[in-house]
Amino acid sequence: MGDKKRQILKTKFTDLTVRSLAPGKYFDLTTPAFGIRVGKKRRTWIVMRGTDRQLISLGHYPSMTLQEARAEAKKLLATAQAPTGRVSFEEAYETFKKVHIALKKASTQRGYTHILETHYLPVLKNKRMTGINTHMLSAITDKLVDTPSELHHAQAVSRTFFRWAKRRQYITVNPLDGIQLAKPKRRKRILTDEELKKVWFASFQMAGDFPEIVRLLILMGQRRGETGALAKIYYSHNQQTVTLPGELTKNNLVHTFPVGPMASAIMHKKVQENGDGPLLFPARGPVLEGDRPFSGWSKCKKALDKITNIAPWTLHDLRRTFRSGLGRLGVRPDIAERLVNHVSSRTEMEETYDLYTYLPEMRDAMERWEAFVQSVCIDAPASLAA
Numbered sequence: 001m002g003d004k005k006r007q008i009l010k011t012k013f014t015d016l017t018v019r020s021l022a023p024g025k026y027f028d029l030t031t032p033a034f035g036i037r038v039g040k041k042r043r044t045w046i047v048m049r050g051t052d053r054q055l056i057s058l059g060h061y062p063s064m065t066l067q068e069a070r071a072e073a074k075k076l077l078a079t080a081q082a083p084t085g086r087v088s089f090e091e092a093y094e095t096f097k098k099v100h101i102a103l104k105k106a107s108t109q110r111g112y113t114h115i116l117e118t119h120y121l122p123v124l125k126n127k128r129m130t131g132i133n134t135h136m137l138s139a140i141t142d143k144l145v146d147t148p149s150e151l152h153h154a155q156a157v158s159r160t161f162f163r164w165a166k167r168r169q170y171i172t173v174n175p176l177d178g179i180q181l182a183k184p185k186r187r188k189r190i191l192t193d194e195e196l197k198k199v200w201f202a203s204f205q206m207a208g209d210f211p212e213i214v215r216l217l218i219l220m221g222q223r224r225g226e227t228g229a230l231a232k233i234y235y236s237h238n239q240q241t242v243t244l245p246g247e248l249t250k251n252n253l254v255h256t257f258p259v260g261p262m263a264s265a266i267m268h269k270k271v272q273e274n275g276d277g278p279l280l281f282p283a284r285g286p287v288l289e290g291d292r293p294f295s296g297w298s299k300c301k302k303a304l305d306k307i308t309n310i311a312p313w314t315l316h317d318l319r320r321t322f323r324s325g326l327g328r329l330g331v332r333p334d335i336a337e338r339l340v341n342h343v344s345s346r347t348e349m350e351e352t353y354d355l356y357t358y359l360p361e362m363r364d365a366m367e368r369w370e371a372f373v374q375s376v377c378i379d380a381p382a383s384l385a386a
Contacts, residue, residue, distance in 0.1 A: 009024060009025070009026050010026070010027050010028075010029050011027075011028070011029060012029045012030055013026075013031075013034075013036070013066055014066070018043070018066055021036065022038065023038050023039060024037075024038055025037050025038070027048070028070070030070075031073060031074065033047055033048045033073070034046075034047055034069070034070060034073035034074075035047070035048065036061065036069075042061075043060065043061040044058075044059070044060055045058040045059050045060070045061060045064060045072075046058065047073045049076065049077065056076065056167065056168055056169055058072050058073060059072070072099065075098065075099045076168075086128060087128065087130075087170045088125070088126055088128055089121070089124035089129060089132065090121065090124075090125045090126065092129050092161075092165055092168075092170050093116060093121060096116075096164060100164055105247045105248075105252075106229075107225050107248065107250075111157070112157055115153055115154050115157040115158070116157060116158075119140055119141075119144070120140060120161075123136070123140055124136065129165060129171050130170075130171055130172070132171075132175055134175045134176070134179065136175075137176060137179075140154070141154055141155055141158075141182075148182065151182050152182050155176075155181050155182055156181060158176060159176050159179075159181070163176075187316070187317065187320070189313055189317045189320065190320050190324050191310075191313060191317060191318070195311070195313070196218065196376060196377060198308045198309075198310055199214065199304070199310070199318075200215065200378075201377070202304055202307035202308045203215055203304070206300070206303060206307070208300070209280075210294070210300035210304070211304075212266050212270065213227055213228055214304065214318075215262075216263055216266055217315060217318040217319065217322075218318050218321075218377075219259070219260065219266075219369070219370060220242070220257075220263050220322075220366075221318070221322030221323060221326075221340055222319070222340070222341075223250065223316070224315045225293075226248055228281055228293050228294035228297075229248055229281075229293035229294070230242070230267070230280040230281065230293075231278050231280065232271050232274070235280070237264065237268055237271070240258055240260075240264050240363075241256055241359070242256070242259055242267075243255070244341075251341065251343050253341065253343070257338075257339055257362055257366070258359055258362050258363035259366060260367050260370035262373070262374070263370070267280060279293055279294075281293060281294040282294070283296075284296075319340065323336055323339075323340050325369060325372060326339065326365055326368075326369060329365075329368050329369065331365040331368065332361070335361045335362055335365050338362060339362055
């Protein structure tokens with residue numbers, strides 16, 4: 001017992017002291033109850049919480065820096081603690097939103113909250129965390145087998161949540177341990193020329209922002225979340241380009257690409273229509289915290305499907321149709337990949353030494369694609385074959 005007590009020491013944490021600590025348990029003089037457990041092979045940030053002096057692991061040094069660990073500890077210590085064995089799913093989720101989801105970029109936050117609030121919260125809301133088992137979670141995901149992508153995301157998000165819950169000691173056993181993630185089926189659906197034309201014409205039979213977003217998805221080939229969240233400052237009418245910031249793109253890289261006259265006309269019109277608002281396609285209805293981007297994808301897509309009456313398709317299929325169409329038009333693969341912001345188009349060596357933007361080449365590709373869309377969707381006769 002005496003040896004154990006001697007190992008629990010207090011010192012002022014700095015990067016230098018943390019790196020040089022001998023094996024043992026230490027607590028920070030600056031942030032009480034925040035400490036680090038130093039073992040032979042790794043160093044683990046910890047927080048001592050509650051009257052029962054519960055130890056909670058935060059992460060490992062140096063992958064989690066001192067600054068990050070201290071910030072996480074302060075958030076945790078400031079959060080009201082329910083007795084561990086009585087924490088409900090809803091209580092755990094509210095804390096998860098504050099200390100984990102809030103650190104993610106906006107699009108990831110929306111993905112997490114959508115999955116947890118749509119599929120898990122309605123069923124598990126008042127369940128104690130310690131009472132949630134594998135059977136309950138499987139019953140939720142079994143309903144998603146017909147939507148492989150949603151199933152994959154639901155399993156991935158819930159796995160992250162329950163791993164976090166175990167670190168917080170809300171649970172002692174992770175009910176998802178040993179459960180293998182469903183592999184999302186790779187889609188290969190591209191729209192035929194006739195289908196693309198039907199979608200284009202159907203969009204003009206709808207009101208609101210959604211039909212113009214659909215036309216931009218056809219013309220620009222970007223992801224729906226990126227297109228729906230377009231802000232005025234991303235679009236340059238003079239240069240005829242769009243620059244998506246890293247916090248919006250999937251790969252966290254700034255993406256600048258040229259746009260053709262048809263796409264530019266849509267965006268310029270929205271800039272003028274939306275007055276002082278920052279977004280081209282803001283969410284409708286009351287907004288509590290600033291302007292939010294377009295929502296209501298599912299409802300609008302169902303309405304569009306009733307008009308188009310074509311084989312099942314997704315909005316992301318328009319991106320695949322765009323990319324495949326560029327190949328069909330003879331656009332160089334590396335230019336086509338740049339237009340859809342695929343990192344695979346550039347090697348690490350190219351990222352370092354080739355700083356040319358390829359904007360002229362990309363602009364030529366975009367103009368060829370718009371000419372193709374014009375010929376297929378606007379100029380072609382109604383009897384155009386697939």
